[in-house]
Amino acid sequence: MSAVNREFIALLREKGVVPASGPEAPEVTADRPWFVSLLQGVAGWLAGIFLLVFLGMVLKPDSSVALFILGSMLLVAAWFMYHADRHGAFLDQLALAISIAGQLALAASVLKDHFSALGASVTALVLQILVLLVMPNKIARTLAALFATAAWVYTVRFLVRPGSIESIFFEERFANDAASGLWLLPVAWLLTWLPLLALAGWLILREPQWMASGLRQFARPMLTGVLLGLSIGTIVAEPFTMVILGTELWGRGIDWLAIFPLLSIALALFAAYGAFRVRSNGLLGFAVVAALLHLGRFYYLYGTTLLWKSVIMLCAGAALLLAGIALRNREADAGGST
């Protein structure tokens, strides 16, 4: 056990939080900084894709059943690897790559003969929830939570506005009848983000409760994944907004829809606050970068002129600055009165 842990354990014993005598807790071996997890996550994903291409070329599974069997076998193999190496970090990457390959194969088996945009979104969502619940590994669960968030965004998008998979990135046809469906935008936004905001808020507020139960192994990766999703998820939702506004509406006069990209920044700032609450500098940095990305998107996209965008930003800036100064003054008053 490290000196840091020893010192802290002594304090916990002194305060009666842990028993005064008894065995020492084993060191957490899988603890790694966020950028190491990022490096390993990206490498694992890419390796998984290479592995699936290799297996596809060798085994040539041309039916849904063959793909299903292949995907299931890969996922089971990944589970065993994670389980066998749950206290180490040697098989993690191999298991992650195999798990990714398995997920892709399983998704392909479901969608091969009955392909639809909504089907793809729901399949991805179900698969990611399954991985989150089953895989005994923190990185795998965190990635699953993040991808489940993205899949959820798409599921709501295709539930509210059914479309084909080709329309995921560029769909302009809705621009023609935007007026008839403008109400969809706020409804879909609320449907998409309110549950995720509520989940993140609940997980942050109830942290001591779930830490004291078996839920911690799911809740911790879920909190990380949802905070990441809240930061960047609106970029995934971008096509949805494009569907509503359409590129034909770029540069038109101001209307209330122009404030929607600012809501993405608000979501990222909520994620930043959540990251601060769990004292995660990595998550905080990610949320700030995401907020700046949203600002860049606001510049290039959405249906209003740059002049109105400028007015919006200046007003928002003044309001934020005043609110920040008011908070600081209140804090100073509270400090002075105590």
Added chain:
Amino acid sequence: MRRGYTPPRMQPKLKRSELDGLAEFHSLTPTKVEALLDLANARPSRAEGLRFLGLCLRIAGILSLAAGLVFFVAANWARIAVFGRFALVELVLVICAAVAFLKPPPSFAGRGSIFLAFIATGALLALFGQTYQTGADVYELFLTWALLGLPLAIAAQWSVASAAWVLVLNLALVLFCGWHPTGGMLWILFGGTRFQPAHLVMGAAWVNLALWFLFEFWSVQAVPDWVRRLLMSCAFGFGTWAGVMSIVEIGYNHDGPRNDSLTFVTLTLAMLATTIYTWRRKADIYPLAVVMGTFIILSLTWLGQLNGFHDEGMFLMLALWLIGASTAAGRVLTVLHRRWREEAA
């Protein structure tokens, strides 16, 4: 001279995964977990939360005002005459200077106003180019902005202003290296056949790396660890770009990269210098992670170039190499992280 820094990540604080481990091992009740979190200082108090929120709002406010100014100049509003547009941006500059004079940094008002002045400088340059159609390349705008804005970034004594300056400089470098405008003042020096594009990209990497080393040795409060990490990321972002160009032979003239030992040597030197320095400092493993990431990407590109993607064996080899290399990198980084943190304690 005071040595560099003690990054927050290396401070001997218990991380959430370690606290989870303790809660699980001792089967703590919710009340005891609350005590555990409080003793570990793992949850901010209400006052801390409000302070963070207040700071966030003020920074977001300054950034929004800066964005509003840039958007306004970009909008090129026809109802205001040229003189009026210049006067407006210059007025912002004067107001910012006045506020900074009355409330100099490190007060937030001083920092924020100098940061706004830095943004206004860029807006003014863009307005100048937009109005008089100077014919300057886009990279020249950003490069001039970086040069003229440097005194402001220094005067602000603020990490946000430092990061903004780093971003502007790197945007200029990306545009210079990436767009090949074959025009502008720098291309007179570095264009033609004297330098390969990969050399220019590697030069941009070394600019960032030199700044990183500078602020490692010369401790400046306005350039904290996260800004240095930004410099390191930019340095090896360019380094990886140059390496990939060299391996896949993109952007070379008819001689090809056969004689391009310069890119290989300078990139290897950059990786070695960073590794040796970081190893000796034992303060932050981030630079090592970036070097390893660069190595993994370059080796993967090189393997892919060996035989192309014609047979299945190549995909298996790439997958296995990625798994092996990232496992080894992760293992080394995790062990070093723990060991250095222990030593720092």
